[in-house]
Amino acid sequence: MARYGILLLVGLCLLLAACEPVAIALLGGGVTTVLRYNLDGVAARTFTAPAASVKTASLAALQRMGLTLEGTENLEASEIIRARSPNREIEIELEPITEQLTRMRITARSTSLLYDNATAVELVQQTEKMLDAGLTAKLAPAGAAALGASRLSAN
Numbered sequence: 001m002a003r004y005g006i007l008l009l010v011g012l013c014l015l016l017a018a019c020e021p022v023a024i025a026l027l028g029g030g031v032t033t034v035l036r037y038n039l040d041g042v043a044a045r046t047f048t049a050p051a052a053s054v055k056t057a058s059l060a061a062l063q064r065m066g067l068t069l070e071g072t073e074n075l076e077a078s079e080i081i082r083a084r085s086p087n088r089e090i091e092i093e094l095e096p097i098t099e100q101l102t103r104m105r106i107t108a109r110s111t112s113l114l115y116d117n118a119t120a121v122e123l124v125q126q127t128e129k130m131l132d133a134g135l136t137a138k139l140a141p142a143g144a145a146a147l148g149a150s151r152l153s154a155n
Contacts, residue, residue, distance in 0.1 A: 041115020043124045044105045049131055051096040054104060055079065057134060058092055061126035087111050088119060 047054050062069055062083045067090060070082040078095040093105040104127065108119040 041109065041117045041120055042105060042107050043117065043120035044103065045124045045128070046097070046101060046103045047128070047131060048101055050100060051079070051094050051102045053131060053134065054094055054102040054127065055081070057130035058094070058104065058123070058127045060130040061123055062090070064126060064130070065123065088116060090119070090123065092123070 049057075058081060059069065062081075067083040067085050067088075070084055072082070073080040078093050081092040081094070083090040083092070087110055089109045089111075091107045091109075093103075093107075095103040095105070097103055104124065106120040106123050108116040108123070110116050
């Protein structure tokens with residue numbers, strides 16, 4: 001009976017030895033993802049809207065989120081908007097691709113060396129909501145007039 005126990009123990013050790021490289025690889029991949037998420041901290045989105053509209057929406061999103069606007073800076077091909085909170089520094093880059101297409105890139109740094117990807121993503125989402133609300137408000141009267149005109153022509 002002791003022989004079977006020893007053989008079973010040796011067999012289990014061989015199986016565990018084979019799993020070690022796989023476990024280390026999986027652990028390494030998870031750690032890399034976590035570090036990249038916290039060290040990268042960049043969120044980007046391209047909007048089908050003019051740069052001026054995206055800028056207005058991003059400034060409204062900053063205000064809605066309680067972030068303080070520090071200033072803006074015009075570069076050759078883009079504009080940088082800087083904002084902050086007590087423990088975050090936000091940088092929004094707006095790059096017009098065409099007259100109706102604008103790329104937004106947001107970097108959110110915490111006061112330490114790490115970046116805050118969640119805040120950057122939330123700022124993109126809030127900008128999208130503000131942009132949608134602004135476009136909906138602009139299109140609502142025109143859309144209602146068009147709908148009324150189509151109903152009149154149908155009668």
